[in-house]
Structures are given as structure tokens and as C-alpha cells.
Amino acid sequence: MHKPLIAAALAALALPVPLAAQTGVDERVAELRDAALDDDYAWAITEAITTELGPRMAGTPAEARARKWAVETLTAMGFSNVRDEPFPLRTWVRGIETGAVMGDHSQPLALTALGNSAATPVDGLEGEIVYFPSLADLQAEPDGALRGRIAFVSHAMTRTQDGSQYGAYGIVRRAGPAIAAQKGASAILIRSIGTDSHRMPHAGSTVFPDGTDPIPAAALAIPDAEQLERLIERGKPVRVRLILTPRVLGTRSSGNVIAEVPGSDPSAGIVVVACHLDSWDLGTGAIDDASGCAIVAAAAKRIMDAGQPRRTIRVLWAGAEEVGIFGGRAYFEAHKGDNHVLAAESDFGADRVWRLDTRFAPANQPLADRLAAALAPLGIATGTQPASGGADVSALIANGVAGIDLQQDGTRYFDLHHTPDDTLDKVDPAQLRQNVAAWTAMLAIVADAPERISATK
Amino acid sequence: MHKPLIAAALAALALPVPLAAQTGVDERVAELRDAALDDDYAWAITEAITTELGPRMAGTPAEARARKWAVETLTAMGFSNVRDEPFPLRTWVRGIETGAVMGDHSQPLALTALGNSAATPVDGLEGEIVYFPSLADLQAEPDGALRGRIAFVSHAMTRTQDGSQYGAYGIVRRAGPAIAAQKGASAILIRSIGTDSHRMPHAGSTVFPDGTDPIPAAALAIPDAEQLERLIERGKPVRVRLILTPRVLGTRSSGNVIAEVPGSDPSAGIVVVACHLDSWDLGTGAIDDASGCAIVAAAAKRIMDAGQPRRTIRVLWAGAEEVGIFGGRAYFEAHKGDNHVLAAESDFGADRVWRLDTRFAPANQPLADRLAAALAPLGIATGTQPASGGADVSALIANGVAGIDLQQDGTRYFDLHHTPDDTLDKVDPAQLRQNVAAWTAMLAIVADAPERISATK
Numbered sequence A, B: 001m002h003k004p005l006i007a008a009a010l011a012a013l014a015l016p017v018p019l020a021a022q023t024g025v026d027e028r029v030a031e032l033r034d035a036a037l038d039d040d041y042a043w044a045i046t047e048a049i050t051t052e053l054g055p056r057m058a059g060t061p062a063e064a065r066a067r068k069w070a071v072e073t074l075t076a077m078g079f080s081n082v083r084d085e086p087f088p089l090r091t092w093v094r095g096i097e098t099g100a101v102m103g104d105h106s107q108p109l110a111l112t113a114l115g116n117s118a119a120t121p122v123d124g125l126e127g128e129i130v131y132f133p134s135l136a137d138l139q140a141e142p143d144g145a146l147r148g149r150i151a152f153v154s155h156a157m158t159r160t161q162d163g164s165q166y167g168a169y170g171i172v173r174r175a176g177p178a179i180a181a182q183k184g185a186s187a188i189l190i191r192s193i194g195t196d197s198h199r200m201p202h203a204g205s206t207v208f209p210d211g212t213d214p215i216p217a218a219a220l221a222i223p224d225a226e227q228l229e230r231l232i233e234r235g236k237p238v239r240v241r242l243i244l245t246p247r248v249l250g251t252r253s254s255g256n257v258i259a260e261v262p263g264s265d266p267s268a269g270i271v272v273v274a275c276h277l278d279s280w281d282l283g284t285g286a287i288d289d290a291s292g293c294a295i296v297a298a299a300a301k302r303i304m305d306a307g308q309p310r311r312t313i314r315v316l317w318a319g320a321e322e323v324g325i326f327g328g329r330a331y332f333e334a335h336k337g338d339n340h341v342l343a344a345e346s347d348f349g350a351d352r353v354w355r356l357d358t359r360f361a362p363a364n365q366p367l368a369d370r371l372a373a374a375l376a377p378l379g380i381a382t383g384t385q386p387a388s389g390g391a392d393v394s395a396l397i398a399n400g401v402a403g404i405d406l407q408q409d410g411t412r413y414f415d416l417h418h419t420p421d422d423t424l425d426k427v428d429p430a431q432l433r434q435n436v437a438a439w440t441a442m443l444a445i446v447a448d449a450p451e452r453i454s455a456t457k
Helices: A003-014 A027-036 A041-053 A061-076 A135-139 A165-182 A222-233 A286-305 A326-335 A362-378 A391-398 A429-448 B003-014 B027-036 B041-053 B061-076 B135-139 B165-182 B222-233 B286-305 B326-335 B362-378 B391-398 B429-448
Strands: A080-093 A097-101 A107-109 A111-113 A125-132 A150-153 A187-191 A217-220 A239-244 A247-261 A270-276 A312-318 A340-345 A353-359 A402-408 B080-093 B097-101 B107-109 B111-113 B125-132 B150-153 B187-191 B217-220 B239-244 B247-261 B270-276 B312-318 B340-345 B353-359 B402-408
Touching: A027 A286, A027 A362, A027 A429, A041 A061, A041 A286, A041 A429, A041 B222, A061 A080, A061 A247, A061 A312, A080 A326, A097 A111, A097 A217, A107 A222, A125 A135, A125 A187, A125 A222, A135 A150, A135 A165, A150 A165, A150 A222, A165 A187, A165 A217, A187 A222, A187 A239, A217 A222, A222 B041, A247 A286, A247 A326, A270 A286, A270 A391, A270 A429, A286 A312, A286 A340, A286 A429, A312 A326, A312 A391, A326 A391, A340 A391, A340 A429, A353 A362, A353 A429, A362 A402, A362 A429, A391 A402, A402 A429, B027 B286, B027 B362, B027 B429, B041 B061, B041 B286, B041 B429, B061 B080, B061 B247, B061 B312, B080 B326, B097 B111, B097 B217, B107 B222, B125 B135, B125 B187, B125 B222, B135 B150, B135 B165, B150 B165, B150 B222, B165 B187, B165 B217, B187 B222, B187 B239, B217 B222, B247 B286, B247 B326, B270 B286, B270 B391, B270 B429, B286 B312, B286 B340, B286 B429, B312 B326, B312 B391, B326 B391, B340 B391, B340 B429, B353 B362, B353 B429, B362 B402, B362 B429, B391 B402, B402 B429
Parallel strands: A125 A150, A150 A187, A187 A217, A270 A312, A270 A340, A340 A402, B125 B150, B150 B187, B187 B217, B270 B312, B270 B340, B340 B402
Antiparallel strands: A080 A247, A097 A107, A097 A239, A111 A217, A125 A239, A247 A312, A353 A402, B080 B247, B097 B107, B097 B239, B111 B217, B125 B239, B247 B312, B353 B402
């Protein structure tokens, strides 16, 4: 019910300068950008992916169904060379998952197994909790010190607009379980890597390096982590019983879905715009990352329909990102010989773009200036750091391809990230359209730029 | 992390008039009220109930543990005549609950069984969905028309400050399942009675009258209800599979915990301040209704510690409210002969009191005026409707006892009501203290009022 109000507020925010008063922006770019503020493609794609396909866990039949749908849909939209490029994937899937405090304060705990978690015995695993306020506290334990007990690691992630705390606190999830295993813990619970206060745990992968046997590893919903902390503060031993029955299915298939807008000048190179089609299994992957796939495809469609661009635009809907960026790696291995000149990815929700970052050679400063001028009317300012690219294009950028980040507002992203709550109702259609407008303007400029585009001198 | 900001904002809102500038408020009442703005009792009680006891489903060992804790705690606080008055209770408990869309769009649905729901077969029940936008649409079906199918009833509950939509839309939950059974449906799904957009269904009781065999009945989380609507809009049959294994344990015990501040003048009658100690099983019953029990006990404690009041204050922590107001009825049957002169209940969360409603005889207008004057500095205005009392005191008020409602702000109450999310982190300590201040001021006035208190001429 609140959407019209947000739309009105956004419209007011997005266009502080009358468009007619702008200078330095190519008229065709401005027209494509402004028309995209009425875009319906991105909403239709986001709605269809989340509604008809639902959760799309990498390597499962649900992801395969999504790839089939994607090929059909991108073909129907008029893209060229649409195909699914499959690759093998070791596939882990969730089972039953329950947790409970035992004894005088017995009560259930809301939790979810981390990707690559080991299973408990079918009838459960019980142990005393050893609490660590941070990963550093866990690391300080001697090897073997936690034998027979369950480690519980909390942390202090807070809300930021740029999502920068994900690196600093996400390490608790990625590395904490292996460290706990090395200390002898029988299992580990972590406070979810998130900023909300709902009884919904945040899923996500963890990594057990070769030589470290996996242990059961789960994320507690944030209220449950706080509840466990309060029980521990009472000073008596706290015992928890866990039942987690995930399993590894063995090697299955994932795949990258690719579609193209062929350019008129093959020597001018390829612009790759990426997202990922797979999702975690608890929600329907709306902000992570159906909306990203919708944004890049809608923008490419709008450019395609406006006339053939100079450069080929390649849309990459990657597979198996969530479980370890396997799609991005497979794409890089298969296509590293292609003439990529630019890569960009939308994988941080569907809230408005607020910052432009580029990774260009100094000679491309005029191109960066044209991008900045075209995006400014959408409320987008230029950042001070080089673009880093999304996960699925990071290998390209690390190997010298130029990059653009259209940085989205992530203030509420980690309220929803990897939770059951990542559903369509969290996508604001007006902000989604602002994204499409930003990507359309960007593509209109880079696909037709007369100069060479490069990240290196 | 946001609590200090809310506290500052609330302090600014709560005290628009310098206290020294007030007139017409007894100085002792004002002092008790203002001291209660620093109250710690209510937070300590709310924290302990939600943390140490957790969910407190009526008739279960968890509720029995809570009653034992309540007797010990209220005794330790210095109350008199503390006791648990048990009563028998037919006890229904939740089992496994899963739901899934079948076929081309297969995906799980977040749902929870309604209290008194029948069970499905252990291996599930599958059927085609028949969608009804409102309860009236379901009622319009001929008897038997839904044979072998699953009814799905949605509705349009929206957010209000006074919670007044609960009556209008709660009927979908209370009466919808019995109507669907009469139409021949094999099961019913309803859109949760709530105002949030999270993947957490809202529990609550339904009623199957004598002569209507119970059917499986569950509430979908609101995003899941919207998802099902979108799938239905696509125009093809939608099939859902449900597994619900609730069961009736038979007759168990619940009970009302009672504590008193004995008055100096037994002929002046008893003031009852109530809440309920039982909770739904999905959350820890923080706003429903640990905080209510904390507010009334904290206020009574503050009055007790300030010197013996004229009237007896009786604290009623009722049992088995959620499953049918059984505690309130048992209390009325056991105590209808007692000399009650006033009843009030706190059972609408822990957000600030914004309105005073009274149900007094016309002769008690001066008393109403003194209450209004004492509460005004807390940002509380007088309403235009007579007090209706909370559920557990409604029988007293219906039988002629005077009543006071200290109406709480319910704007976000139905985001949390009966969900897993009803946990301690949703209670704002500053607003909780404003409640204690309002209840303390109210009790200071009514317990010592020299006049007769009555609802009738």
C-alpha cells in the first residue's frame, strides 16, 4: 500500500534538476534514460522469476528449471545467441534443521545450516555452548580446546549504505566453522550475518579447507543469538541440541545463461552485464538476485530496441554464484579469450543507484565524465574508489578488463540477504526503474563510445 | 542500537508541558508517576519471562513452569496472597507443519496451523486451491461446493493505531475454517491476520462449533499469501500439499497467578489489574503479553512500596488467554462474589499509552478528570468511547464493574502479534517505562480515591 508514496518521494528525489536544464549529455542518451524511468520489463522479469520459479538453489532441479525459463524468456525478448552453458557442480542441499536450548530454560532456536555444513546424527547432537564475542576470540583458543562442545560466535555487524561491513563480518560465516573445527568443536553456531531483528536466520556458504573435516555449522536468527547471549550471561552452563541433516548430492549441473545484442563493429569489443540466476533456498531470491538479472536484461533490451549498438552487449545470468562463484569462474575459463572491453554486474538488491565507480585507464576520463553527467539527474554521484565489479565479473576485472559499478543503496540489503524474507514484496518498483534508467544510460554511452575502452594504459 | 534515539524522542514527546507548570494533579501522584519513568522492574520482568521461560503455550509444561516462576517472583517482590489458581484445560499443541505448491511452480509456503486445526494425514493432504478474496465470498458458496478442494481466504487488513481492524479481519481466522468445513473443503488456508510483510505466519485460535468436524486450517505468511494469489492470477489450477500434525493432548492444567497489595479499607473494594502469562508458541510472547504482566506488576509494586493504599490492588496474571480466554472465565467464576470496583488490563504490546478510556458512572466524572489531568503530561489524551477492558477482565466489565483502558499505540502490534517475531528485542524500554508511569499514576489515583467507584448509577 505504501508503494505510491515511495514512488512520489523517489520521483522528487531523483530529478532535482529539470532535465531540460542539463548540459553535456547526449540527447539520445537522455531520452533513453528518461524513458527507462517508465520501464516495465524489469518488474515483469523479477515478478516472473520469483513467482513462477521460486527458490533456485544451485545444482538442483529448481535451478535447471530457471535456466530453461531464462533461455526461453531471453529468446522471446529478441536477444541473439541465447544459450545455457552448463558446468558440473558439487551440490549441497539443506535437510531438516532444528535447534533448542535444553534444561531449565528449554526453548527452540531459529537457525539454518550454512552451505557445506556437515550433518549431525539424525537424532541430534547436544553440547555445552562456549561463547565467543568475536572471531578473534575463537581464534585465540588453543587447538583442541573445544573438544565435545559447541562454539557460538557473535559479532557486531551494523547497517551501512555501501555494504562494506559484509567483508569484515562475513568472515565469521566463511571462516569461523573451519576454525571451530580445528579447535575441536563438535559444532558451531554463529550470529547471522545480517542487520535485521527478525526470527529469520541468514543462510550462506562456509568453507572447510582440505584437511579440515566439516562440522555441523548453523546461523542463528539475530533475536535467537541475542537470546542465547542473555542465557549465557546468567552464568550457568547452557546446553543446546541440534538436528541438521544437509547432504551432498554429488556432482550435478549448473550453468550460465548468456544472451547477446550483437554490435555493428566486432573489433570494438564486448560489454558484459551480469547478475546471477541461482538463489539461496530459503527465500525466492528477489533482491539476490532476480532483480539484478531483471535490471541488466531490461537495460540491454531497451538499447537493442533503440537500434544496433556499436559494441556487442552480452547479458550473463550466472549460475551457482551463491555457493562459491562457480558460474563466474566457468564463464571466465570459457570466455577469457573473448574481446571483453567492459564488465559490470548488478547484485546488491533493487534499491536505488547512488554512486558511480569506474575502473578505467586515464585516457578514458572523458568517458567517465560523460557517464557522470548522464547519471547525475538520477541522483547518482561519482565515487572516489575504483570499481571492483560484482562477484561474477570479478575474474574479468582482475584480469584487466575495465569495470563500472552502479552502486546500489544497501542500507536495508542485509536485513533480507539470504533469508526467507528475500521475496518480491521487498522490491520497490520505482527504485527498480531508477536502476534500469541508470543501466540504460550507462549502456547507451559505453556501447556506442567511439573511443577505445580500457582499464590499462 | 536505536534505543537511545527512541528514548530521547519519546522523552521529548512525552513531556511537552514542564511538570512544574501543571495544575490539578496531586503532588504525590505526580511524584509517583515521574519516578516511574525511571522504572526498571518492568524491563526486568519482561526480560526474565521471555528469556528464562520462552514460549508459554497454555496447558503445556512450559506454561506450568511459567506459573511456578510467577508465584516465586511475585512473592519475592513483596506481594501478598500470591497463589496459582489452577483450572482444567483441553490442550491443543502444534506438530509438524509444511506446505508447498506442486507442479510447474513447485515451491514451499511458510504457514502455521491455527489453534484447534485438525491434522492432515501424516503423509499430507493435496488439493486444488479455491481462492476467495474475502470471507463473504467464501460464505456465498453453496454447502458442499468445495468438496475435495482447499479453500484460500484472503482479506485486506491494514495498519491502524487502535487495532480496530482486528475485529473486522480476525473473523477470517476465527470463523473462516468452520465455514470452509461446512462448504465441504478438505482444508483451509488464510492470509495471516497481520500487517507485516515477513515470511512469518501469524498463529491464533479458530473455532469449530459443535456439529462441525474440524478440518486442517493454517495461516500463510503474508508474502506467501500474495505469492499464492499471483500464481492463481495466472489462470491455471494451483495445487498445494499440506502436512499438519497438531494434536489434542486431552485435559491438562492451566492456571491464574494472583498477587495482592492489601488495602487499608476492605469495604472500599478491589482494583484488578490484569494481563496474561500464557503465550503463543512461535515466539517468546514479549509484547503478547510478558510486557503487560510486567507493566501491571511494576505499577502495583511502586504503589505498594509508597505506602499501603486504601483499596486492595489485585494483580491477575491470567492463564490460557490465547486459546480462548479460559483464565479470565475461570477467574470470573471463582471471584464474581468479590467486591471488585475497577478492572483494567494491559494486553496490547509495550508501545506508549496514547489514550485514556473509562467506563464510570456519571458520578465518577471528577475521578475521570483527575485521571486525565495526571496522564496528560505523558502525552495521553481522553478518548470518546467507554472502556471495554482487556479479554481477561471483560467478564467483570460486562457484569457491571467499572473499567479503565490505558490504550497503547498498536501501529506495529499486528506486525508481530502471534508470530515467531514476538521477542524481547521488539520491546522499547523507554516506551515500556511510559506505560509503567501511566499505570502507576492511574493506580495511585484509583486505589486511594475517597469516593465510591462504580460503572452504574
